[in-house]
Amino acid sequence: MQDSKEYDLIVAGAGMSGSLAATMAAKQGLNVLLLDRNRPEEAGKKTNWGWVCGDAVAKNHLDFIKEHSGLEFAYPELEKKVKGVYALSPDMKSKFLFEGEGYVLNRPAFERKLLAKAVKEGAECVHEFEVEGPIIEDGYVNGVFGRDKDHNQVHVRAKVTIDALGIATNLRRKLPDNPYVDRQVSIDDVESTGRYICSFELDHNDELFYDPDNALIHLNQELAPGGYGWVFPKEGNRVNIGLGVQKRSLEIRNKKLNKNDTLHTLIDNYIKFNPVIKNIKIDETDKNGKGYWSVAVRRQMESLVYNGYMGAGDSMAMPNPISAGGIGPALVAGILSGEAAVKAVRGNDVSVKGLWHYNLAFNEAYGKKTAGLEVFRIYLQSLNNDVINYGMKTFLTAKEAEDLSYGLVPELSIASKFKMILKGASNINAFVNLLYVVKKMKALNALYEQYPKDPSSFQQWRAKVAKEIEEAKERFQPNPV
Numbered sequence: 029m030q031d032s033k034e035y036d037l038i039v040a041g042a043g044m045s046g047s048l049a050a051t052m053a054a055k056q057g058l059n060v061l062l063l064d065r066n067r068p069e070e071a072g073k074k075t076n077w078g079w080v081c082g083d084a085v086a087k088n089h090l091d092f093i094k095e096h097s098g099l100e101f102a103y104p105e106l107e108k109k110v111k112g113v114y115a116l117s118p119d120m121k122s123k124f125l126f127e128g129e130g131y132v133l134n135r136p137a138f139e140r141k142l143l144a145k146a147v148k149e150g151a152e153c154v155h156e157f158e159v160e161g162p163i164i165e166d167g168y169v170n171g172v173f174g175r176d177k178d179h180n181q182v183h184v185r186a187k188v189t190i191d192a193l194g195i196a197t198n199l200r201r202k203l204p205d206n207p208y209v210d211r212q213v214s215i216d217d218v219e220s221t222g223r224y225i226c227s228f229e230l231d232h233n234d235e236l237f238y239d240p241d242n243a244l245i246h247l248n249q250e251l252a253p254g255g256y257g258w259v260f261p262k263e264g265n266r267v268n269i270g271l272g273v274q275k276r277s278l279e280i281r282n283k284k285l286n287k288n289d290t291l292h293t294l295i296d297n298y299i300k301f302n303p304v305i306k307n308i309k310i311d312e313t314d315k316n317g318k319g320y321w322s323v324a325v326r327r328q329m330e331s332l333v334y335n336g337y338m339g340a341g342d343s344m345a346m347p348n349p350i351s352a353g354g355i356g357p358a359l360v361a362g363i364l365s366g367e368a369a370v371k372a373v374r375g376n377d378v379s380v381k382g383l384w385h386y387n388l389a390f391n392e393a394y395g396k397k398t399a400g401l402e403v404f405r406i407y408l409q410s411l412n413n414d415v416i417n418y419g420m421k422t423f424l425t426a427k428e429a430e431d432l433s434y435g436l437v438p439e440l441s442i443a444s445k446f447k448m449i450l451k452g453a454s455n456i457n458a459f460v461n462l463l464y465v466v467k468k469m470k471a472l473n474a475l476y477e478q479y480p481k482d483p484s485s486f487q488q489w490r491a492k493v494a495k496e497i498e499e500a501k502e503r504f505q506p507n508p509v
């Protein structure tokens with residue numbers, strides 16, 4: 029890395045999204061600098077806690093990568109194949125398919141492969157570099173500043189910077205006040221999460237608690253208020269087991285139940301609650317056994333670009349608002365942002381207008397369903413276990429629930445549903461609210477179908493999106509117990 033040199037592209041963060049963005053741009057001839065705080069063998073490690081993640085990814089995302097980059101994955105990085113992801117109701121009586129075929133990754137191996145590809149394609153990779161903020165000049169991001177491994181302060185310049193620093197990004201947070209990319213994310217839209225990777229003894233077979241062929245999600249507002257718990261099978265008698273909570277829901281739940289639980293105690297309780305997983309032993313391979321981190325569960329930032337700046341992955345709040353699945357969108361955004369950087373640099377326009385095609389490409393490939401899903405998440409967080417049990421049994425068919433999880437809006441015919449005899453005021457209320465949610469999802473999906481073709485109409489469009497979401501947040505308050 030030379031202080032005086034100007035790169036075409038700096039990619040900050042060599043995780044899922046960053047390594048792929050660097051690959052795509054370097055492959056097409058851009059002069060790319062990839063910066064990360066980790067040593068090469070720790071590629072993509074999020075924090076000192078390790079590669080904290082459930083590591084489940086749907087096959088269709090990997091197909092997208094192959095189609096666009098030629099990059100294929102196999103064992104060992106695709107550690108365990110799963111037929112699907114199932115969401116279970118709190119009483120375990122209803123089970124809905126959430127996502128189809130996929131894999132539970134060996135995450136460190138997967139990330140090392142992505143990084144190796146970026147280097148092979150010609151990206152210059154500088155490790156142990158702490159990015160501290162963007163260089164801002166005349167309303168443009170012209171590179172980044174930070175500290176190299178000897179703690180020297182370094183400024184590096186580029187025509188475009190891709191922010192792939194994950195949820196704690198200090199690039200997006202340090203952008204100038206601007207009408208495109210928000211610097212803050214509301215704490216209500218963030219899940220505090222943690223997970224263990226461990227071996228265990230199987231007490232007895234019960235596929236509601238551990239299924240070697242499927243990933244399981246346990247919805248339960250007492251065990252995981254405002255979120256859910258998961259048991260994802262890994263190779264051998266090993267699992268990735270963890271849970272996520274919304275801070276506000278946890279506070280309400282603790283107060284009402286007169287408890288003092290934290291994320292840490294909840295995870296331990298969740299493991300005790302599981303009758304088939306016994307005698308766990310933390311797997312310390314790659315020092316990646318136990319970890320805690322956060323994940324945003326809102327729609328992605330309305331604009332992913334600013335002058336000289338693009339964002340990909342968790343830095344832009346891309347995970348799916350219901351499942352918190354962020355690997356897929358991070359991979360997709362990595363590919364698309366790298367391609368978009370090439371186009372903008374070659375076209376000699378790295379302004380918001382010149383980068384806008386990335387917003388359109390991501391919206392089309394992934395983003396247009398997420399705002400609708402955010403409303404569904406806000407609704408779910410307002411239901412207690414009894415209503416979720418009743419709703420999963422009564423309101424939705426398995427097909428409708430699956431459609432909803434993909435952001436498709438099912439046609440819930442009121443007449444046919446009211447033929448079911450809904451019992452209890454709170455259940456009737458929840459059903460009426462579900463109809464409201466479906467209407468809102470339709471409105472938001474329609475707005476995202478009309479994502480602004482250029483920045484000129486963005487402010488009006490954004491105000492309409494904000495209004496829909498605010499109305500939903502106003503109507504549905506967290507109410508876990």
Ligand SMILES: Cc1cc2nc3c(=O)[nH]c(=O)nc-3n(C[C@H](O)[C@H](O)[C@H](O)COP(=O)(O)OP(=O)(O)OC[C@H]3O[C@@H](n4cnc5c(N)ncnc54)[C@H](O)[C@@H]3O)c2cc1C
Nearest residue numbers: 041043044045065081082083084159194341342353354355
């Ligand atoms: C507990 C948990 C469970 C999850 N489970 C799933 C799941 O099962 N399936 C799924 O699809 N998604 C899941 N997610 C989400 C998924 O992990 C993320 O969406 C994904 O990792 C995003 O990739 P990324 O490249 O955007 O960012 P990250 O993976 O966060 O990578 C960011 C990179 O930037 C580096 N970096 C950060 N700051 C700096 C800095 N200042 N200077 C230099 N380098 C820096 C980091 O070290 C890292 O290498 C989960 C998340 C959590 C927290």
